[in-house]
Amino acid sequence: MKVIGTVEGTKEILNRYPFVFKKKFGQNFLINPHTLDKIIEAADISEDDCIIEIGPGIGCVTQQLLSKAGKVIAIEIDNNLIPILEDNFGDCPNFTLINDDVLKVDLHQLIREQAQGKNIKVVANLPYYITTPIIMMLLENQLDLETITVMVQKEVALRMDAQPGTKQYGAITVALNYYTSSYLVTNVSRHCFMPSPNVDSAVIQFKLHDKPPVDVKDERLLFQIIKAAFAQRRKTLLNTLFARGGLNIPKDELKTILDESGIGASVRGETLSLEEFAVLTNIIWDYQNKS
Numbered sequence: 526m527k528v529i530g531t532v533e534g535t536k537e538i539l540n541r542y543p544f545v546f547k548k549k550f551g552q553n554f555l556i557n558p559h560t561l562d563k564i565i566e567a568a569d570i571s572e573d574d575c576i577i578e579i580g581p582g583i584g585c586v587t588q589q590l591l592s593k594a595g596k597v598i599a600i601e602i603d604n605n606l607i608p609i610l611e612d613n614f615g616d617c618p619n620f621t622l623i624n625d626d627v628l629k630v631d632l633h634q635l636i637r638e639q640a641q642g643k644n645i646k647v648v649a650n651l652p653y654y655i656t657t658p659i660i661m662m663l664l665e666n667q668l669d670l671e672t673i674t675v676m677v678q679k680e681v682a683l684r685m686d687a688q689p690g691t692k693q694y695g696a697i698t699v700a701l702n703y704y705t706s707s708y709l710v711t712n713v714s715r716h717c718f719m720p721s722p723n724v725d726s727a728v729i730q731f732k733l734h735d736k737p738p739v740d741v742k743d744e745r746l747l748f749q750i751i752k753a754a755f756a757q758r759r760k761t762l763l764n765t766l767f768a769r770g771g772l773n774i775p776k777d778e779l780k781t782i783l784d785e786s787g788i789g790a791s792v793r794g795e796t797l798s799l800e801e802f803a804v805l806t807n808i809i810w811d812y813q814n815k816s
C-alpha cells in the first residue's frame with residue numbers, strides 16, 4: 526500500500542471515497558512524512574507495545590504504527606472515516622478500530638480486553654478543540670500508560686511546558702508536572718496538514734511518573750487549590766484562594782497559613798511551583814483535619 530501521510534497518498538484516498546472534511550472534529554490530516562517519522566521515532570514502538578491512537582483520520586499515523594506495534598487500537602469519532610480505515614487496515618491482525626468519542630470510551634475495559642499485557646502508549650495527532658480534556662482524561666483515569674506522544678497546537682505545547690510566573694504557566698502545566706515529565710519533540714508548520722489550519726503545531730511527549738514527584742495528603746485538595754490559584758490570575762493568592770478555593774477557612778486564618786508556609790499571602794498563584802502547591806496543600810489539609 527502507498528504511504529498515506531504524503532500529499533499524493535492523502536489525495537489518492539480522498540479521491541476514492543466520498544469523504545468531506547468536518548471542521549467540528551478538528552480534521553487536519555498530516556501530509557508530511559518527515560514529521561510522521563519524528564512522531565514514530567519519539568514513540569519508540571516495538572512488538573511489546575499496544576498503541577492507543579486517538580483520531581486516526583484516514584490512517585496516516587495508523588499505517589506506521591501497524592508496521593511496528595504488537596497491537597494498535599484506533600478510536601475515531603467520525604462514522605465516515607470508518608469504511609476507509611476498515612478497507613485499508615481491516616486485514617491487519619494487530620488492528621482494532623473503535624467508532625466512538627474517545628471521551629466516552631471505557632479505556633480501562635478496552636485495555637483489559639485488548640492490550641494482551643503489552644505496554645500501553647498513546648500516540649495521536651489530537652483534534653485541537655478537545656486537546657486538554659483528552660490529556661487530562663488520560664492522566665486522571667490512571668490508565669497505567671507508559672508515554673503519551675501527541676501533536677497539539679503550538680501555543681498549547683508552550684503552556685504545557687511553561688515555567689512558573691510566565692504568561693503561559695497555568696493549572697494544566699502544574700497538573701502535567703504532577704503526572705508526567707515532558708519534552709518537546711518537534712515544532713510542526715501549519716503547512717504540514719491538509720487542510721492547513723491557521724495555527725502552527727508541535728509534537729510533545731509525556732512520560733508518566735511511576736510515582737508523583739511530590740507527596741500530598743489529599744490529591745483532590747491539591748487540584749482544588751491549583752484550580753483556585755489560577756482562577757483569578759491578577760489577584761493575590763490569598764484573595765483568589767479565599768474567593769474561589771471552597772476551603773471554608775476564615776480570611777485572617779488563611780493569611781496566617783500562607784505566611785507561615787513561607788509562600789506568603791501577597792504572591793500571585795501563578796508563581797507557585799508544583800512543590801509549593803504540595804506544601805500548601807499539606808498545611809491546609811492539616812488545618813482542616815485538626816481535631
Ligand code: SAM
Nearest residue numbers: 550553554555580581582601602626627650652
Ligand atoms: N491522525 C490523523 C492524521 O494525523 O492525519 C487525523 C488527525 S485529525 C487532527 C483529528 C482526528 O480526530 C480526526 O480524524 C477526527 O475525526 C478525530 N476526532 C475528533 N474528535 C474526536 C473524539 N472526540 N474522539 C475520537 N476521535 C476524534
